[in-house]
Amino acid sequence: MGEMREPTYFVLAALLDGPLHGYAIIQRAAEISDNRVRLATGTLYTALDRLTAEGFVRLVSEEVINGRARRSYGLTDSGAAALTAEAARMEQAAAVVTGRLRHQDAAVSRGRGRECPA
Amino acid sequence: MTAIERHCRWLLVVYPRWYREERADEIVDTLLEAAGPNRSWPSSKDARALILAGLRVRAGMQQRLTAGANVKQALLLAAVLLLAEYSASDLGIVGGEWGRIFPSMLFAWLNLVLGLATLAVMVGAWFGPGRIVAAAAIATACLWAYQPSDNQLDRAIQPIAPLGCIAILALRRERLARSWLWLVGPARTSSASLSRGSSPPPDSG
Numbered sequence: 673m674g675e676m677r678e679p680t681y682f683v684l685a686a687l688l689d690g691p692l693h694g695y696a697i698i699q700r701a702a703e704i705s706d707n708r709v710r711l712a713t714g715t716l717y718t719a720l721d722r723l724t725a726e727g728f729v730r731l732v733s734e735e736v737i738n739g740r741a742r743r744s745y746g747l748t749d750s751g752a753a754a755l756t757a758e759a760a761r762m763e764q765a766a767a768v769v770t771g772r773l774r775h776q777d778a779a780v781s782r783g784r785g786r787e788c789p790a
Numbered sequence: 791m792t793a794i795e796r797h798c799r800w801l802l803v804v805y806p807r808w809y810r811e812e813r814a815d816e817i818v819d820t821l822l823e824a825a826g827p828n829r830s831w832p833s834s835k836d837a838r839a840l841i842l843a844g845l846r847v848r849a850g851m852q853q854r855l856t857a858g859a860n861v862k863q864a865l866l867l868a869a870v871l872l873l874a875e876y877s878a879s880d881l882g883i884v885g886g887e888w889g890r891i892f893p894s895m896l897f898a899w900l901n902l903v904l905g906l907a908t909l910a911v912m913v914g915a916w917f918g919p920g921r922i923v924a925a926a927a928i929a930t931a932c933l934w935a936y937q938p939s940d941n942q943l944d945r946a947i948q949p950i951a952p953l954g955c956i957a958i959l960a961l962r963r964e965r966l967a968r969s970w971l972w973l974v975g976p977a978r979t980s981s982a983s984l985s986r987g988s989s990p991p992p993d994s995g
Contacts, residue, residue: 693819694816694817694823695819695820695823698820698824712835712838712839713817713820713832713836713839713840714839714842714843714844715843717813717816717817717843718846737819740815740816741819742816743816
């Protein structure tokens with residue numbers, strides 16, 4: 673799998689703590705992304721279909737609530753591995769920027785120190 | 791059934807029937823929870839996303855096919871497009887020039903049967919059970935091979951190749967994507983037969 677899209681990333685991340693049903697995934701994804709990722713129902717099921725076909729997510733249980741089927745989905749081992757790999761990739765990408773910024777900040781601080789005689 | 795549930799199910803019509811049978815209840819449940827109380831319609835964002843997702847399913851875009859299935863689908867589409875020309879030729883002739891070209895009505899009926907049988911194979915190839923489709927394709931090829939007029943020999947033989955291709959593909963086990971591709975054959979046949987039926991007859995000298 674190549675680079676993961678943000679909704680896909682948060683759907684998988686939402687399942688890290690255990691299986692959830694459709695609306696609970698939407699809520700959890702919004703919660704862990706500080707309300708940045710608000711999945712529409714159609715988008716969620718498109719993602720779930722794809723992730724199930726790829727073996728990253730599996731159907732864990734099915735119950736009938738108010739006469740309607742409610743399915744819960746869980747993360748598979750390969751889904752967890754893909755999520756971990758994506759997190760590591762993003763961490764590495766972020767480190768390129770944060771490391772450079774820290775370096776610049778340190779250089780600026782040293783420069784100020786030299787300008788101000790004791 | 792509440793108004794919102796009725797509207798949700800109405801929106802779900804955009805998904806193909808097989809998908810609705812499998813997932814409609816679950817999606818409606820999620821839509822109702824997402825909409826919250828005192829609403830009669832899902833949010834515009836949910837409605838929009840649902841329509842797009844349904845169209846994606848209909849287009850077969852979310853289905854990951856194996857390499858073999860992709861090859862099968864491409865070959866089937868090519869065979870269907872080729873057959874559409876022959877089917878259109880027969881139906882167009884029957885529709886537009888009934889009684890003018892054919893020395894007897896038997897030939898006209900044969901062309902009508904050939905055109906319709908070919909059309910049925912073109913559609914059935916996307917859905918039908920493999921063995922039945924293969925048998926129908928072979929039977930239609932035999933019908934094509936039986937062309938009473940010598941000067942139509944080429945026209946009789948040419949459709950046999952795509953029909954044979956469909957028969958072979960029907961016996962292969964790769965699963966095709968459920969999509970609207972089956973409409974390509976009838977659509978092409980209709981447009982081609984209409985244009986042929988309405989074209990002016992050649993000079994009879």
